[in-house]
Amino acid sequence: MAWEAILWVIFFIMxxxxxxxxxxxxxxxxxxxxxxxxxxxxxxxxxxxxxxEFVLHAAFCALFLVTGHWFMFLITVPLTCYSMxxxxxxxxxxxxxxxxxxxxxxxKYRIIKLAFYLLLFVMVIIRKFAEGTFSTILSGFxxxxxxxxxxxxxxxx
Numbered sequence: 211m212a213w214e215a216i217l218w219v220i221f222f223i224m225x226x227x228x229x230x231x232x233x234x235x236x237x238x239x240x241x242x243x244x245x246x247x248x249x250x251x252x253x254x255x256x257x258x259x260x261x262x263e264f265v266l267h268a269a270f271c272a273l274f275l276v277t278g279h280w281f282m283f284l285i286t287v288p289l290t291c292y293s294m295x296x297x298x299x300x301x302x303x304x305x306x307x308x309x310x311x312x313x314x315x316x317x318k319y320r321i322i323k324l325a326f327y328l329l330l331f332v333m334v335i336i337r338k339f340a341e342g343t344f345s346t347i348l349s350g351f352x353x354x355x356x357x358x359x360x361x362x363x364x365x366x367x
Contacts, residue, residue, distance in 0.1 A: 217277055218338060224270050225331045231263040232324045239317045242309065253304040260302050264293045282333070289326060 235256050242252040271290045274283035296302040304316065 217273075218334070221270070221273065221334055224266060224273075225327065225334060228263065228266055228270065229324065229327045229331065231259050231266070232320055232327055234259060235263075236317065236320050236324065239313065239320065243313055243317070249309045250306050253306045253309050257303045260304075261297075264297060264302065267293060282330075282337075285330070285333075289323070 238247065238252045238255050241247040242249060247255075267286070268290055271283060271286040274280075274286060293302070304312075309316075
């Protein structure tokens with residue numbers, strides 16, 4: 211019972227981190243497009259967070275597999291495989307000299323990934339509410355398992 215709450219919190223935090231890393235990359239590309247940043251600074255900032263994002267997403271996918279969340283695992287596998295393909299072909303980093311040539315394509319790719327991560331975020335929240343076990347998450351952090359009854363607290367003298 212408590213393990214489910216802990217795993218949910220881990221998935222939630224990992225998903226928030228993936229959204230934040232992806233938003234950071236989109237902001238860097240937008241700043242480059244608006245000429246607020248030079249290409250070297252923008253590409254070095256994006257390249258610094260690409261590999262941690264790939265590792266975090268792979269861990270996210272592996273945790274879904276290990277914990278038996280098959281549906282969520284099958285949803286996250288294609289992006290994990292695509293990220294691994296980019297990494298092994300050494301196409302995951304942004305080149306400073308060709309950053310303006312692929313700027314719109316890189317921005318669209320990251321916006322699609324952001325939409326995917328936000329969809330996962332909504333699915334994680336909705337699945338927890340649909341199970342009706344959202345109270346178990348809160349009960350994992352509250353040692354007393356007594357339920358709060360608002361009516362009884364008002365009727366006590």
